[in-house]
Amino acid sequence: VQLVQSGAEVKKPGESLRISCKGSGYTFSHYWISWVRQMPGKGLEWMGRIDPGDSYTNYSPSFQGHVTISVDKSVSTAYLQWRSLKASDSALYYCARQSISGTDLDPWGQGSLVTVSS
C-alpha cells in the first residue's frame, strides 16, 4: 500500500496549480483520501478529504473555498487544486489514506513542496 505524490512546484502568485496523489496496492475507492498542510517549521493542518467512491468531499473551515479536492478513480489519483495561489500557500502538502470506518491516516504520501514566490 502506498501513496505517491507529484513533485515540487515553484509558482508565481496568482497562478493556478494542481498536485496529485496516486494510490496503489489497495482498492482505491474503499478509502478516503485526506490532504494535510505543513507550513515551514510548523505542525500538521487537516485541509479536507474526499471519498473516491462518489467524490463526496468535506473541507476544514480554514480551507473551504481556498482549495478544491477532486479525484479520478479510473487512475486511482486524488488531486488538490488552487485557482489563484498566494505566497502564504507555500508549504509541504501531504495526502494520506483514511479508512471510511475510522479516522486514522495511514499511509501518507511523501509530500509535495509548493513554493509561491514572485
Added chain:
Amino acid sequence: QAVLTQPPSVSGAPGQRVTISCTGSSSNIGSVYDVHWYRQFPGTAPKLLIYGNNNRPSGVPDRISASKSGTSASLAITGLQAEDEADYYCQSYDSSLSGVVFGGGTKLTVL
C-alpha cells in the same frame, strides 16, 4: 492554533520514560472519537504510531503505548532511545468542525 493541545517539547535521558499529553474537548477526544498518534522525523512524512487510542501497528515496539481518558490522551515511551527523537502529533475527529483535528505537535529530545 491547533484544536488539540500538546506540550511544545519534552525531553528525557536514554532509558527513561517520557509522556506526551494531548488535551481536547467534548466535541473530539471527550466524545466517541478515537485518538491516533504520529511520529515525524525531520524531512520525512508523518507515520502512524498508535491508532484507535492504544493500538500499535505492526512494527511499532511495545515500549510505546498510549491511553485516553475523558477529554485527554497521552503517549508514553519507555526505555527512551536516541532514535525516538522526533516530532509527535496526536489526532482525532471533531464533530463541531466535521473533520480531522491535530495537536500542535511535541518535539521529543533525547538528552
